[in-house]
Amino acid sequence: MEKQLQLNSRKNKLKFSVTVTLKKDVLDPQGKVVKNTLINLGMNNLKSIRQGKYFEIEIDANDESKAEESIDKMCKKLLANLIIEDYTVKKIS
Amino acid sequence: MNSSVIVFPGSNCDRDIAVALEKVQFKNKMVWHKDTELPKSDLIVIPGGFSYGDYLRSGAIAGKSTIISEVIKAANKGCLILGICNGFQILTETGLLKGVLLRNKNLRFINKNVNIKVINNNSKFLKNYKKDQILEMNIAHNEGNYFTSSDHLKELNDKNLIAFKYCRSDGDVNSISNPNGSIENIAGIFNSNKNILGMMPHPERMIDNLISNTDGINLFTSLIK
Numbered sequence: 133m134e135k136q137l138q139l140n141s142r143k144n145k146l147k148f149s150v151t152v153t154l155k156k157d158v159l160d161p162q163g164k165v166v167k168n169t170l171i172n173l174g175m176n177n178l179k180s181i182r183q184g185k186y187f188e189i190e191i192d193a194n195d196e197s198k199a200e201e202s203i204d205k206m207c208k209k210l211l212a213n214l215i216i217e218d219y220t221v222k223k224i225s
Numbered sequence: 226m227n228s229s230v231i232v233f234p235g236s237n238c239d240r241d242i243a244v245a246l247e248k249v250q251f252k253n254k255m256v257w258h259k260d261t262e263l264p265k266s267d268l269i270v271i272p273g274g275f276s277y278g279d280y281l282r283s284g285a286i287a288g289k290s291t292i293i294s295e296v297i298k299a300a301n302k303g304c305l306i307l308g309i310c311n312g313f314q315i316l317t318e319t320g321l322l323k324g325v326l327l328r329n330k331n332l333r334f335i336n337k338n339v340n341i342k343v344i345n346n347n348s349k350f351l352k353n354y355k356k357d358q359i360l361e362m363n364i365a366h367n368e369g370n371y372f373t374s375s376d377h378l379k380e381l382n383d384k385n386l387i388a389f390k391y392c393r394s395d396g397d398v399n400s401i402s403n404p405n406g407s408i409e410n411i412a413g414i415f416n417s418n419k420n421i422l423g424m425m426p427h428p429e430r431m432i433d434n435l436i437s438n439t440d441g442i443n444l445f446t447s448l449i450k
């Protein structure tokens with residue numbers, strides 16, 4: 133019984149990361165300023181920087197593909213504005 | 226005529242708008258964002274401010290709030306909707322207006338009076354202005370840099386859906402008179418039915434010579450029957 137519960141709790145939680153960044157064609161003034169500052173600090177090999185947002189999301193689910201589906205829904209509905217932003221989802225654990 | 230002003234946590238132009246609406250004899254009601262029903266309204270105003278502290282993206286959280294689904298229903302039935310500043314940002318997040326308001330190109334919060342030109346006065350919102358009339362209005366925003374797809378930009382131009390553009394005091398629209406990097410100097414747009422107007426400048430701050438000027442009052446007198 134206890135084993136079963138442990139198994140369930142382990143199974144029920146899936147953790148994902150979501151990264152939201154501005155699309156390639158959209159001007160990223162913050163990234164540009166960060167880049168210029170790093171170059172001023174002597175990081176001359178710096179080629180480009182795009183600033184973005186990072187989310188860690190835990191989901192109650194057994195089925196990985198279903199969990200990914202709901203993460204995808206979250207991104208589309210709220211986390212990213214698809215007119216200007218792209219997102220990538222990765223499973224952490 | 227009846228108006229409603231939607232109030233979010235972080236709205237800060239809601240009472241100014243109410244003053245402007247009541248000045249032209251609107252019967253106005255304030256509507257809290259958690260309300261599930263809208264009072265009978267001929268006009269709904271989404272005011273400026275920093276709804277939900279601009280968390281995630283400016284207007285993103287407010288755009289999914291309880292009352293907004295009622296606003297969307299009303300908008301689709303033809304109710305007049307005016308979004309000013311953060312209200313404009315919220316309208317783009319709901320999808321009622323296309324496009325998006327990006328961070329100002331110079332990365333600074335801009336609070337100053339600018340000149341804007343009335344591009345299309347042929348609407349219920351702007352009928353008391355003249356076409357090409359030059360107005361002085363206050364802007365106060367961090368994300369006012371309007372951006373949209375090239376298809377939508379073409380639609381805005383072809384169907385004459387641009388309400389205002391930033392301009393010089395002599396009316397010239399150029400990059401120097403563009404305070405925030407907006408595409409084609411756009412300061413305000415209509416939806417395709419022209420029952421929704423979103424704009425970054427604050428007409429409600431320009432209704433009294435005692436504190437500013439009266440360049441904004443005609444927007445409100447246009448709306449009252």
